[in-house]
Amino acid sequence: MKKLIALVLAFVCVLALAGCGKSETYTISITVPAGSTEAFVYSDEEISAIGKKITISSGEGLGDTEVLLSPVNENVETGYVATYLTPGMPVEFDAVKGDWFKIGISMQNDTDTDKTVYVEVEGVEVRIE
Numbered sequence: 001m002k003k004l005i006a007l008v009l010a011f012v013c014v015l016a017l018a019g020c021g022k023s024e025t026y027t028i029s030i031t032v033p034a035g036s037t038e039a040f041v042y043s044d045e046e047i048s049a050i051g052k053k054i055t056i057s058s059g060e061g062l063g064d065t066e067v068l069l070s071p072v073n074e075n076v077e078t079g080y081v082a083t084y085l086t087p088g089m090p091v092e093f094d095a096v097k098g099d100w101f102k103i104g105i106s107m108q109n110d111t112d113t114d115k116t117v118y119v120e121v122e123g124v125e126v127r128i129e
Contacts (some may be wrong), residue, residue, distance in 0.1 A: 024122070025120050025122050026047075026120070026124065027120055028047070028103055028120075028126070030043045030105055030117055030119065031114050032107050032108070032109040034109060035112070037108050039106060040082075040105065040106055041105060042070060043102050044128060045103075045126050045127065046101065046127050048099060048101070049095030049097050049098075050123055053093070053123050054095045054121065054122075054123050054124055055091070055121065055123055056091055056093070057090035057091075057119065058120070059119050060117070061118060062085075062107075063087065064085070064087070065105045065107055066082040066105065067083055067119070068080060068083070068104040068105075069102075070102045070104050072129075080093060082106065090120075103121070
């Protein structure tokens with residue numbers, strides 16, 4: 001009986017540890033203003049890596065585009081270049097823990113209404129400016 005209890009407790013511990021370390025996915029919205037011809041538009045939310053990589057993938061309303069990380073702190077040198085992003089093929093950026101960034105996408109809007117598109121981000125914590 002004691003072996004059975006020890007086995008059950010060990011199994012419960014293994015299940016509990018299996019859930020640790022999983023990266024949560026966040027959906028970040030980016031609003032492209034009406035009539036915008038800017039090269040890049042940026043999210044209102046800011047992200048910071050919780051590990052060594054930030055993974056970004058296309059979300060609702062977003063087709064092929066370029067994505068860029070822009071540092072919030074002006075003292076941080078960006079070092080990031082725009083990377084091509086297509087639905088179904090996420091991109092990874094190397095990141096330094098503790099640095100905060102905004103996500104930029106290359107998208108213009110020649111209509112009279114704002115467009116909101118989304119990106120999915122993993123390996124980050126999120127804050128709103």
